[in-house]
Amino acid sequence: MTDGLYTKRNDIEILDIILRSKMGAKFSLMGLYTELNIFESIFKTTVSGKIDIGDGANFIGHFPIIGQEYIDVVYRTPGVQTEYTTHTFDVYKVSPRARANPGEGPQGEVYTLHFASPEFIMNEQLKCNRSYTGTVSNIVATIMTNNFAGSLSTLEVQNTRNDIRFIAPYWSPFKCIQWLARRALPAVPETNNRESNYLFYQTLDSDFGEYHFKSISSLVNREPVTSYHLSVGDHQPIEGIKQFGRSFSAIESYNNLKYADKFDEVQTGMMASTLFTHDITFKKFDVSSYSYGMDFHSASHVNDYPIMPPNNDSLSPTTDAVVHYKPKQNEMYIKSNKKDEKELPVDNFFYEDWLLDRKSLLGQIQTQKHIIIVSGNTGVHAGDVVSISIPTAEVHTNESSGDDKNLSGKFLVTSIRHIINRQEGHRMQLELSRDSLQEPVPDETKFLEDNTSISLRSHQPA
Numbered sequence: 001m002t003d004g005l006y007t008k009r010n011d012i013e014i015l016d017i018i019l020r021s022k023m024g025a026k027f028s029l030m031g032l033y034t035e036l037n038i039f040e041s042i043f044k045t046t047v048s049g050k051i052d053i054g055d056g057a058n059f060i061g062h063f064p065i066i067g068q069e070y071i072d073v074v075y076r077t078p079g080v081q082t083e084y085t086t087h088t089f090d091v092y093k094v095s096p097r098a099r100a101n102p103g104e105g106p107q108g109e110v111y112t113l114h115f116a117s118p119e120f121i122m123n124e125q126l127k128c129n130r131s132y133t134g135t136v137s138n139i140v141a142t143i144m145t146n147n148f149a150g151s152l153s154t155l156e157v158q159n160t161r162n163d164i165r166f167i168a169p170y171w172s173p174f175k176c177i178q179w180l181a182r183r184a185l186p187a188v189p190e191t192n193n194r195e196s197n198y199l200f201y202q203t204l205d206s207d208f209g210e211y212h213f214k215s216i217s218s219l220v221n222r223e224p225v226t227s228y229h230l231s232v233g234d235h236q237p238i239e240g241i242k243q244f245g246r247s248f249s250a251i252e253s254y255n256n257l258k259y260a261d262k263f264d265e266v267q268t269g270m271m272a273s274t275l276f277t278h279d280i281t282f283k284k285f286d287v288s289s290y291s292y293g294m295d296f297h298s299a300s301h302v303n304d305y306p307i308m309p310p311n312n313d314s315l316s317p318t319t320d321a322v323v324h325y326k327p328k329q330n331e332m333y334i335k336s337n338k339k340d341e342k343e344l345p346v347d348n349f350f351y352e353d354w355l356l357d358r359k360s361l362l363g364q365i366q367t368q369k370h371i372i373i374v375s376g377n378t379g380v381h382a383g384d385v386v387s388i389s390i391p392t393a394e395v396h397t398n399e400s401s402g403d404d405k406n407l408s409g410k411f412l413v414t415s416i417r418h419i420i421n422r423q424e425g426h427r428m429q430l431e432l433s434r435d436s437l438q439e440p441v442p443d444e445t446k447f448l449e450d451n452t453s454i455s456l457r458s459h460q461p462a
Contacts, residue, residue, distance in 0.1 A: 009247045010375050010425030015074040015084050017051070019091075019113075022068060029071075032059065034110075034422055036073070038087075040382045041415035041431075042201045042216075045123075045174045047209055048116040049089065049418075056108035060097065067094045071115050077378040077426070079248075085378065086207050089115035117202060117209055119148055119174075128168035128176050136160040136184040140177050140200070140213050147173040154206055158198070158214035159187035162353070174200070177213070183354055186215055194298040196354035197361040203381040212383065216365055217300040219383050220412055220435075228374050229389040230254050252427065253373040254390065256407065258366065260307075262315060269322035270363030271308075271315040273356050276325045289319040290356035292364075299361055302385065302410050303436035307367055311443040326351045364435035365412065376418060376426025384413045388432065409438040 017029040017036065029051065038049040051071065053060075069091040076084045093114035099107060126147050132139040137160040144155050162185045168176050177200045184198035195217035202211050230251040265271050274289045293316030296306045308316065315321075328351065372388065380386070390407040411432035419427045 012426035020070040036420040038418040046117040152208035224387040257369040273322040301436040302434040
């Protein structure tokens with residue numbers, strides 16, 4: 001043990017990894033596992049993972065492992081956590097067992113145990129078949145409470161303002177919640193009243209995980225929890241005491257997954273779209289539209305400035321690029337008050353309030369994407385905001401001019417894969433996404449006119 005001190009790169013303290021059967025048997029996998037992966041994402045309802053096993057004693061047959069066990073992982077990141085965290089998962093799958101040289105006598109075999117949060121399997125066994133009325137956030141809380149009453153996972157719900165009457169047609173609880181998330185609008189819109197980008201996902205914030213029902217806009221409004229930098233070497237002095245904190249924030253591997261794809265953004269309606277609705281009761285057509293250039297500031301973003309320059313945007317005005325048609329029926333449901341009061345209609349899924357905005361906002365958050373590998377940190381979760389520093393591909397005259405403004409800055413952590421290897425320690429693969437820039441894109445370039453621009457001649461191949 002290190003008494004809570006971070007002593008080496010990718011450091012982690014695993015107290016134990018315990019496999020338990022439903023019949024009460026238990027066994028430590030500390031001597032058998034080779035690698036443990038735990039995955040969380042804002043686009044996945046539950047946390048999942050896998051553990052690779054090297055078995056030389058037919059443990060899988062003697063225990064036995066049948067794909068219906070529990071796994072308890074007890075660990076902490078020294079210097080980040082003072083107490084150990086225990087996460088409990090359900091094993092739901094055992095990969096095919098493989099041997100290197102079959103037929104050559106006794107030898108070991110390898111296989112993988114796949115696991116997920118307990119609610120992952122429970123959700124598939126449950127079906128909702130009742131009527132719900134109220135705000136979307138209250139209905140979500142009711143569904144979770146009624147169906148997962150024995151769960152030890154916590155639930156964090158961002159309040160919504162729109163009332164809905166929803167009759168669940170024998171859907172699973174998570175499918176009902178995902179359906180509701182598409183129609184959720186924040187309770188306190190303030191100046192940004194079109195933030196219809198709610199998600200439902202789970203993170204490892206607590207011992208048994210925490211479910212979140214909240215909008216992307218509420219996530220991006222927070223300050224970065226940590227910073228990472230890409231550089232040559234390990235940023236350590238040649239002589240003197242090594243500073244492990246600097247290695248802790250270094251990017252080991254970097255891949256720009258997506259930089260710009262305007263064809264995809266036009267096709268999916270991210271840049272612009274139109275919605276036609278037809279009220280079958282009152283025989284009335286209505287038209288609404290979304291334009292990236294006009295509506296960008298109607299929702300909160302990771303940074304302040306749009307990726308498209310306002311005066312050099314030929315895509316946002318073309319709202320007929322993607323056209324949607326939705327029938328609707330106003331006042332389909334009536335919510336009765338007292339006898340002497342007028343009956344009030346419940347929100348009848350007004351598509352114009354959320355459909356176009358949601359499609360664009362979910363596309364916007366993935367406009368730019370990075371994949372980076374850094375030292376493991378159990379204090380970082382999907383849904384957090386981090387900042388990264390990526391140098392430009394040019395000769396730097398001074399340290400302050402080194403960052404590429406189009407790649408660096410604040411990003412939303414959309415997913416994390418914790419990779420815990422017995423030999424290499426704890427690393428994280430982070431997927432980082434954003435919908436905006438920290439500095440505005442100029443409407444026109446003066447690259448060839450700028451005397452301070454770098455010389456292209458020095459970068460020509462020999």
